[in-house]
Amino acid sequence: MTEQAIEQAAAILSRAKRIVVFTGAGISTESGIPDFRSPGGVWDRFDPTEFTYQRFLSSEDARRKYWSLSKLFYEPLVSANPNPGHDAVVALERWGRLDCIVTQNIDGLHQRAGSSPDRVIELHGTALSVSCLSCRKRHSREEVQARVEAGEEVPRCEGCGGIMKPDTISFGQPMPERETAEAFRRAENCDLCWVIGSSLVVTPAAHVPVAAVNAGAKLIILNGSETPLDEAADVVLRGKAGEVAPRLIERARALAGETA
Numbered sequence: 001m002t003e004q005a006i007e008q009a010a011a012i013l014s015r016a017k018r019i020v021v022f023t024g025a026g027i028s029t030e031s032g033i034p035d036f037r038s039p040g041g042v043w044d045r046f047d048p049t050e051f052t053y054q055r056f057l058s059s060e061d062a063r064r065k066y067w068s069l070s071k072l073f074y075e076p077l078v079s080a081n082p083n084p085g086h087d088a089v090v091a092l093e094r095w096g097r098l099d100c101i102v103t104q105n106i107d108g109l110h111q112r113a114g115s116s117p118d119r120v121i122e123l124h125g126t127a128l129s130v131s132c133l134s135c136r137k138r139h140s141r142e143e144v145q146a147r148v149e150a151g152e153e154v155p156r157c158e159g160c161g162g163i164m165k166p167d168t169i170s171f172g173q174p175m176p177e178r179e180t181a182e183a184f185r186r187a188e189n190c191d192l193c194w195v196i197g198s199s200l201v202v203t204p205a206a207h208v209p210v211a212a213v214n215a216g217a218k219l220i221i222l223n224g225s226e227t228p229l230d231e232a233a234d235v236v237l238r239g240k241a242g243e244v245a246p247r248l249i250e251r252a253r254a255l256a257g258e259t260a
């Protein structure tokens, strides 16, 4: 990544007024959260077809397996802390330029960093709550996970006895309608989509930046590796979110004639 790329991106950022930040696993790996889809990740060790939404709904055995492995997914999330990449997105909001954050992450780290919860659109749900699939009652994940740790193999809703599932989107589970529609609506109305830490391969989430570009927005991609959208981007920054994003915002503010 060159200084020239930073300058180009900063120039775009300094002129943008309604920015949609689109984040993926890359921003959270810098907080020590494993990318479950990467080589050596959880989905290399377990067969995803055994953990589909359909299996979860239809088989008590599948639910038992799901909950017995849930600790593997949950513990890294709660022990992680936001990093300077998340802080940079908070800075963007305080600067008044952020429209919203569309995230593929389920770890709640944007909110914990200080981003306004009503500006965070979680396309793949959240691991921090659990809902009853019958009466929709929401429970904190902490509370349900504690029940599992205490020996409850398949926790049931205390209200109606229904099946409970963490509010993450599983394989084979439809995307949340409201969040998905909102993400696309925001993307179509932004003037800059800034991708941070997403390889843009998981669809339909990855179509959000495409929608922004098609509606005339600029596109900046900051990611550790190539993405299928690099060609469509105005600037591609190859690097770490926690290192590059703060520099970029600082430079953009300087160009906008403001001090950070």
Ligand SMILES: [Zn+2]
Residues within 6 Å of the ligand: 132, 133, 134, 135, 136, 137, 157, 158, 159, 160, 161, 162
């Ligand atoms: Zn219930």
